[in-house]
Amino acid sequence: MADQPIAKDPEKEKRKIKSVSKMKEIMTTYYIEAKTARETGKKVAWITSGGPVEFLIAMDVIPVYPENHGAMVGASKMGVDLCEKAEEMGYSRDLCSYARSDIACSVTNGGPIGGLPKPDFLVCCNNICGTVLKWYEVAARYYNVPLFILDTPFIHTEMSEASRKYVIAQTYEYIDFLEKQCGKKMDFDRMHEVSKLAVQGLRLWQEVLDTAAHKPAPMTAFDAFFHLALIVTLRGTKIAVDYYKQLRDEMNQRITDGIAMVPNEKYRLLWDNLPVWYRTKWLSDKFASHNACLVGDTYTSAWSGVMDLIDEDNFIETGAVAYSSVYINVSLDIMLETLKKLIKKYDVDGLVMHSNRSCKPYSLGQYDLQKLVMKELKLPTLIIEADMVDARSFSESQIETRIDAFMETLKS
Amino acid sequence: MEALDKLKAVAQNPYAYASNLKQVTDKPVVGNFCSYTPEELIVAAGGIPFRLFGTKEDISMADAHLQAYCCSLVRGGLEDALKGNLSFLDGTVFPHTCDSIQRLSDIWRLNAGFPFHIDVVLPVKLNTESARIYMIDVLKTFRSDLESALHVSVTEEKIRQSVKLYNRLREILGEIYEMRCNDPDSISAADLYHVIKASMVMDRDELLELLTALRDDLKKNLKDSTLNKKKRIILSGGICNHPDIYTALEESGAEIIWDDLCTGTRCFEGEIAETVDPIEAIADRYMTRMVCPAKHLSATARGENLVRLVKERDASGVIFMFLKFCDPHAFDYPYLKKFLDDAGIPNILLEVEEQLPSDAQLKTRFETFVDMIR
Ligand code: SF4
Ligand code: SF4
Numbered sequence: 205m206a207d208q209p210i211a212k213d214p215e216k217e218k219r220k221i222k223s224v225s226k227m228k229e230i231m232t233t234y235y236i237e238a239k240t241a242r243e244t245g246k247k248v249a250w251i252t253s254g255g256p257v258e259f260l261i262a263m264d265v266i267p268v269y270p271e272n273h274g275a276m277v278g279a280s281k282m283g284v285d286l287c288e289k290a291e292e293m294g295y296s297r298d299l300c301s302y303a304r305s306d307i308a309c310s311v312t313n314g315g316p317i318g319g320l321p322k323p324d325f326l327v328c329c330n331n332i333c334g335t336v337l338k339w340y341e342v343a344a345r346y347y348n349v350p351l352f353i354l355d356t357p358f359i360h361t362e363m364s365e366a367s368r369k370y371v372i373a374q375t376y377e378y379i380d381f382l383e384k385q386c387g388k389k390m391d392f393d394r395m396h397e398v399s400k401l402a403v404q405g406l407r408l409w410q411e412v413l414d415t416a417a418h419k420p421a422p423m424t425a426f427d428a429f430f431h432l433a434l435i436v437t438l439r440g441t442k443i444a445v446d447y448y449k450q451l452r453d454e455m456n457q458r459i460t461d462g463i464a465m466v467p468n469e470k471y472r473l474l475w476d477n478l479p480v481w482y483r484t485k486w487l488s489d490k491f492a493s494h495n496a497c498l499v500g501d502t503y504t505s506a507w508s509g510v511m512d513l514i515d516e517d518n519f520i521e522t523g524a525v526a527y528s529s530v531y532i533n534v535s536l537d538i539m540l541e542t543l544k545k546l547i548k549k550y551d552v553d554g555l556v557m558h559s560n561r562s563c564k565p566y567s568l569g570q571y572d573l574q575k576l577v578m579k580e581l582k583l584p585t586l587i588i589e590a591d592m593v594d595a596r597s598f599s600e601s602q603i604e605t606r607i608d609a610f611m612e613t614l615k616s
Numbered sequence: 617m618e619a620l621d622k623l624k625a626v627a628q629n630p631y632a633y634a635s636n637l638k639q640v641t642d643k644p645v646v647g648n649f650c651s652y653t654p655e656e657l658i659v660a661a662g663g664i665p666f667r668l669f670g671t672k673e674d675i676s677m678a679d680a681h682l683q684a685y686c687c688s689l690v691r692g693g694l695e696d697a698l699k700g701n702l703s704f705l706d707g708t709v710f711p712h713t714c715d716s717i718q719r720l721s722d723i724w725r726l727n728a729g730f731p732f733h734i735d736v737v738l739p740v741k742l743n744t745e746s747a748r749i750y751m752i753d754v755l756k757t758f759r760s761d762l763e764s765a766l767h768v769s770v771t772e773e774k775i776r777q778s779v780k781l782y783n784r785l786r787e788i789l790g791e792i793y794e795m796r797c798n799d800p801d802s803i804s805a806a807d808l809y810h811v812i813k814a815s816m817v818m819d820r821d822e823l824l825e826l827l828t829a830l831r832d833d834l835k836k837n838l839k840d841s842t843l844n845k846k847k848r849i850i851l852s853g854g855i856c857n858h859p860d861i862y863t864a865l866e867e868s869g870a871e872i873i874w875d876d877l878c879t880g881t882r883c884f885e886g887e888i889a890e891t892v893d894p895i896e897a898i899a900d901r902y903m904t905r906m907v908c909p910a911k912h913l914s915a916t917a918r919g920e921n922l923v924r925l926v927k928e929r930d931a932s933g934v935i936f937m938f939l940k941f942c943d944p945h946a947f948d949y950p951y952l953k954k955f956l957d958d959a960g961i962p963n964i965l966l967e968v969e970e971q972l973p974s975d976a977q978l979k980t981r982f983e984t985f986v987d988m989i990r
Contacts, residue, residue, distance in 0.1 A: 294949055294953060296946040296967075300943075303947075334714050334740070337912060338944060353912060357737040364753075369749075370739070536723070564715040564719070568683065569719045571683070
């Protein structure tokens with residue numbers, strides 16, 4: 205029996221995204237390169253997901269993303285163990301689980317890839333949260349390496365002129381910092397190339413996401429979570445551009461061929477906040493069992509949502525403004541506007557909000573957003589209390605009951 | 617000690633104080649949550665900066681806006697606002713600190729309904745020239761925001777006067793702290809806590825009179841510090857709104873003789889230069905004062921500072937005290953602890969939710985801790 209190949213369900217096979225294997229290949233190569241940087245004489249920098257990576261690429265530095273690593277930890281279900289290790293080291297359970305698991309990986313060389321490569325320096329942009337500032341301070345002490353902070357003031361109403369000046373000034377300081385760390389000058393022609401590739405990558409990524417506006421959707425938000433890795437880690441490279449072209453074409457082909465990710469897609473939903481990495485499959489099956497498809501989300505579009513602000517011929521100055529304006533560096537009112545646009549674009553029947561106890565800047569305020577969405581758009585909403593990496597905060601029975609009840613109201 | 621009694625009365629019921637004040641003066645009362653509130657400019661605009669500490673009542677209304685994994689200061693502050701307990705406020709100022717306060721600002725603006733709301737998005741790093749320039753810009757914007765909110769003109773002269781007043785207030789608070797550090801019997805820690813608390817909510821002119829009188833009273837009765845045989849402890853953390861812990865600690869044989877608290881030394885440390893542009897001078901105080909953990913000076917600044925404080929103040933232990941769900945403090949705790957451990961300084965952590973642990977529990981923990989100290 206064991207030797208006989210298991211017959212594959214052709215229906216399921218048809219729906220699998222073919223590009224996935226390519227994506228895995230790219231990520232593996234990327235991590236091998238990062239982990240062997242020492243041997244190849246390249247510098248490694250840790251950088252936050254919202255940080256301006258383009259400058260690193262232009263300087264030939266390998267960027268490493270602890271948050272992407274955190275997502276891998278979550279997806280490989282190693283989160284609880286690592287989080288507990290961090291707690292033993294004195295880090296409170298109430299802290300972001302990306303930070304906790306990453307700190308534990310550093311010390312134990314644990315996790316899915318045996319720890320991240322040691323950084324030569326650190327680049328922290330606080331446009332996503334205040335947590336990264338503290339987390340990178342931890343890393344700066346642990347590895348005893350220089351830390352550059354790109355401080356992007358929070359936008360409550362609109363970006364002030366003072367803030368614009370401040371962020372642009374810091375961008376030049378960032379370049380100085382990199383020149384010092386790398387012992388060479390910035391090649392601005394190369395930087396221009398990289399910026400163009402970055403913007404191109406962002407556009408393509410947005411095109412990929414946009415395909416889910418089609419009914420039925422050729423992909424779901426769960427697929428977007430997975431494919432997001434490249435726009436984060438390899439933004440500004442040709443690899444990312446080529447890959448997203450391939451992925452976009454595949455999605456468009458699926459639309460032509462009438463392939464839906466969720467068979468019998470009947471209800472279209474929007475997801476808010478980070479994924480529940482260790483439960484994406486369960487959640488997607490759960491929603492699919494109700495013929496519901498999560499067609500879009502606020503998280504994966506955060507990277508491309510601001511690309512219109514970028515002028516690739518003046519990346520240094522316009523990029524700084526764009527980086528400051530990302531989805532969670534803005535007030536609830538501005539977030540509401542983005543939410544409304546997404547709700548309209550994907551023509552959804554409901555909003556599912558992940559109240560993620562790890563991520564306060566994303567989650568606090570969700571109750572108000574929920575009320576506003578219900579009031580202004582009369583859209584049904586559901587809140588799920590969980591955590592993106594720490595499975596101890598996930599109560600399956602409770603969440604199942606809530607999803608079932610929510611879907612019943614949608615159906616009625 | 618009439619002055620002390622008055623200060624205590626204010627601290628024990630700040631809301632009643634503010635409501636009464638509204639009857640007799642038309643000075644606007646301006647709520648805030650943080651020691652990075654540029655109070656000098658509020659006073660220059662004729663206002664009274666009023667520090668908010670959250671509620672000790674049960675949370676019911678704030679639950680509709682904030683998840684349970686949010687610190688009790690943020691939840692309790694919103695609760696008070698929604699319940700109408702803060703109806704004496706004319707407006708609120710939110711300096712940027714942590715992620716929770718940042719979102720509270722939005723929620724507050726959308727729901728609390730006070731006449732004005734100002735965000736002061738200060739830089740997060742305080743160690744570069746561009747951050748300093750940005751800080752000055754932000755303070756200037758704050759000044760004009762106050763002008764339009766309060767319909768006043770905040771002249772340079774008024775700012776200079778306010779800066780002078782603040783320098784006086786901070787100097788006297790510093791003197792009182794020093795006196796208590798040298799002679800812990802001069803004023804009890806719980807009383808000093810009340811003094812500090814009152815100093816964050818009172819009309820600052822009235823405060824100056826009371827503080828001056830208190831300082832003079834205390835000076836008369838100073839004794840030899842060696843008479844106090846209790847262990848000398850430093851309290852480190854964010855806000856402390858629990859006078860009981862001082863008493864519990866005293867009963868366990870120790871004294872808080874100094875602190876590293878947002879509601880403590882961070883209120884009065886650092887003088888503002890009076891000879892240069894006053895707004896730049898206010899910015900420079902923030903750029904040089906020891907940071908709170910939501911701001912960045914260097915990766916090790918707070919640890920080095922704490923160890924230095926212990927030595928400088930001849931203390932023999934540290935109690936960390938911060939609110940549950942407070943990210944900035946929780947992130948710093950392991951490293952601060954390590955710095956202390958490496959320097960052989962005993963320390964314990966007290967994580968506080970809305971309520972303190974029971975008296976008995978607290979005493980047992982403190983007694984064990986005091987025994988650890990040689
Ligand atoms: S999950 Fe939230 S708190 Fe954690 S690093 Fe990301 S943005 Fe920051
Ligand atoms: S106690 Fe901590 S989490 Fe709460 S408002 Fe203060 S800094 Fe923020």
